[in-house]
Amino acid sequence: MDSTPEDPKSLTEEQWRERLTAEQFHILREAGTERAYTGKYDKFYENGEYMCAACGTRLFISAAKYNSGCGWPAFTRPAEAETVEERRDISFGMIRTEVLCGKCGSHLGHVFPDGPPEEGGLRYCINSAALEFVPEGE
Template sequence: MTKASRKDHDVTDQPTYQVSKSDEEWRAQLSPAEYAVLREAATERPFTGEYTDTETEGVYSCRACGAELFRSATKFHSHCGWPSFYAPSADDNVELIQDRSMGMVRTEVRCARCGSHLGHVFDGEGYPTPTDQRYCINSVSLSLEPKQA
């Protein structure tokens, strides 16, 4: 996993989230890999996540707080090594923040309910999707609730 410290992110105001816990509480709840990604903005290695190629219909939620984030109807195969979505289930379910870590400027995607790092969103890459956006999300930051038959 690669780590980008929270201090590398260009955040002027630290928002208050609906779900707020101490580092100790997050560490007790999350596995070490989940904590590294969700709370320390690490990135799982490409092509290793459980949802990279999943085609199961359902709802993807934040693994830290359970908030709905994405639906399988917006998931697509981008062949980038991480699950990709062209839109969140609702715009206010995610928070977009300028990220200046790793020597570049990107847009970080966080859970709007608990502030957990999910991944990044990229624009204008030419994917044949309605938004031409790729929400590149770490599998370890998600939980999939399959659609009931």
């Protein structure tokens, strides 16, 4: 499911604005964040896959999603390691690890070391607006 046939990393800001809603553009392309507890996938637990809202890349699966109580969808791991990139984020006076789509470079959220220990100890805290859900079997 790739809605962006050309190399998404080569798209201009104007092309991204045409493809995304204003909220998606702010989060995915400007590293914004939706308000806690407002995203459509925060308390959403259907079976399926979560794709990048910018380029359609499969990022997370429902089996890795859990209720962390943080106010954003939380996952213990990406669908495959190469589908996400991580980089140091020192914005807002904090040191965090930013999570980006491995294909288009869009901002997804952050990863923290306070996830379930039995699942590897990571919490991928991801903005709902950065994701599109595809139900199992579709």
